[in-house]
Amino acid sequence: MNFNPCMKHKLVRKTVRLFAETELSPIAHEIDRDARLPMEVLYKMGPLNYFGLQAPKKYGGAAMDSISYAIAVEELSRVCAAVGLCVSVHNSVGLFPILKFGTREQQDRFIPRLASGEYIGAFSLTEANAGSDAGGVETHAVKDGDSYIINGTKIFVTNGGICDLALIFAVADFNHPRQSTSVFMIQKGQAGFSVGEIEDLCGMRANPVSSLFLEDCRVPRSQLLGKVGDGLKIGLAALDAGRIGIAVQALGIAQGAFDAAVKYSKERQQFNKPIASFQTIQNYLADMATWIDAARLLVYRACAVKDSGRPYSAEAAMAKLYCSEMATRVTNMAVQVHGGYGYSKEYDVERYFRDAKVTEIYEGTSEVQRMVISRAVLSKLT
Numbered sequence: 001m002n003f004n005p006c007m008k009h010k011l012v013r014k015t016v017r018l019f020a021e022t023e024l025s026p027i028a029h030e031i032d033r034d035a036r037l038p039m040e041v042l043y044k045m046g047p048l049n050y051f052g053l054q055a056p057k058k059y060g061g062a063a064m065d066s067i068s069y070a071i072a073v074e075e076l077s078r079v080c081a082a083v084g085l086c087v088s089v090h091n092s093v094g095l096f097p098i099l100k101f102g103t104r105e106q107q108d109r110f111i112p113r114l115a116s117g118e119y120i121g122a123f124s125l126t127e128a129n130a131g132s133d134a135g136g137v138e139t140h141a142v143k144d145g146d147s148y149i150i151n152g153t154k155i156f157v158t159n160g161g162i163c164d165l166a167l168i169f170a171v172a173d174f175n176h177p178r179q180s181t182s183v184f185m186i187q188k189g190q191a192g193f194s195v196g197e198i199e200d201l202c203g204m205r206a207n208p209v210s211s212l213f214l215e216d217c218r219v220p221r222s223q224l225l226g227k228v229g230d231g232l233k234i235g236l237a238a239l240d241a242g243r244i245g246i247a248v249q250a251l252g253i254a255q256g257a258f259d260a261a262v263k264y265s266k267e268r269q270q271f272n273k274p275i276a277s278f279q280t281i282q283n284y285l286a287d288m289a290t291w292i293d294a295a296r297l298l299v300y301r302a303c304a305v306k307d308s309g310r311p312y313s314a315e316a317a318m319a320k321l322y323c324s325e326m327a328t329r330v331t332n333m334a335v336q337v338h339g340g341y342g343y344s345k346e347y348d349v350e351r352y353f354r355d356a357k358v359t360e361i362y363e364g365t366s367e368v369q370r371m372v373i374s375r376a377v378l379s380k381l382t
């Protein structure tokens with residue numbers, strides 16, 4: 001077991017950190033305030049492979065291992081979590097399922113466009129009555145010749161406002177919903193497919209999270225991912241990968257808040273001393289540093305198991321659960337270290353504090369992660 005980062009991982013961290021600090025740091029506050037995804041930066045990210053981090057080289061991707069992917073998303077999220085979210089969702093639950101379950105023809109058609117950033121991907125499972133319970137999907141896909149006619153409303157779709165290709169979960173037979181849930185790859189501009197209002201969110205405000213409408217949307221069979229009934233299998237596999245992405249968003253947010261807290265604690269003087277000289281503040285910083293390190297190790301373990309080809313649902317759920325709850329604690333503490341200034345939008349920790357919370361909610365709440373983990377624990381032979 002080697003705990004030293006290799007040259008490749010060091011280089012990924014250095015390169016992405018430089019990019020994030022140059023391109024995102026100057027605008028992170030403004031795009032959060034204005035709820036604006038910076039397309040001008042996204043256009044620069046395409047040629048740099050941010051949208052094909054783990055896609056094969058033959059499709060124009062960077063073919064990174066999972067730890068490199070994790071480092072890249074962590075570093076983006078350390079500076080601007082909303083862009084980290086865009087990249088993470090696009091790569092892990094947008095592109096990855098097509099790579100894993102798509103036919104050769106589907107991969108040839110969609111992966112190069114996704115990997116280059118020409119297409120931004122979205123994953124659309126949640127509905128008004130289908131949140132934690134993916135079995136509650138009411139979007140309906142009716143077979144009609146060589147096509148499916150899809151009707152339904154999806155909500156809370158990350159990247160929804162700008163997505164070019166959305167994976168839409170729909171049920172083909174309501175008598176057997178779980179056995180007939182299916183995934184369709186639907187393109188922007190396809191008749192009957194439209195984007196709803198952008199959500200006015202507490203955090204991650206620069207990401208255009210929206211609803212998606214399907215009204216008699218005719219989708220050719222060639223855009224069905226896997227077979228009819230593969231939906232829950234595809235969804236669960238995508239979420240395993242996605243949870244590593246959410247874990248590293250949370251890790252990046254926590255690291256950003258921690259870095260800000262360390263800097264502030266050395267600068268801020270009270271009682272004629274920097275507040276970093278007070279034991280209580282030192283204890284806060286020590287706790288934050290320890291939690292962040294523990295979280296990072298859980299992420300790297302999940303990445304290593306994923307890359308070994310073994311099942312990694314429990315490891316991904318543990319990483320997601322720990323990192324997200326840790327990010328909430330760390331950002332809360334970072335605000336505390338900043339005192340009243342931490343509660344002002346003048347300082348970045350206020351944004352980190354808002355951004356962290358949702359990592360405990362999407363791609364499975366903390367309660368759902370505990371269900372996944374306890375199921376794995378209890379299924380082990382004693």
Ligand SMILES: Cc1cc2nc3c(=O)[nH]c(=O)nc-3n(C[C@H](O)[C@H](O)[C@H](O)COP(=O)(O)OP(=O)(O)OC[C@H]3O[C@@H](n4cnc5c(N)ncnc54)[C@H](O)[C@@H]3O)c2cc1C
Nearest residue numbers: 123124125126131132156157158209361362363364365367
């Ligand atoms: C900013 C944002 C972006 C999102 N992006 C996407 C996206 O890109 N694609 C997508 O498909 N969805 C997305 N979502 C939706 C997200 O995944 C859901 O909000 C989440 O899965 C929870 O579902 P829900 O909101 O319906 O809550 P509910 O399922 O109604 O849960 C409410 C509460 O009950 C608890 N609960 C539910 N069932 C159980 C149980 N069996 N045992 C114990 N407790 C339980 C939950 O943990 C939670 O605390 C996004 C959400 C947000 C806020």
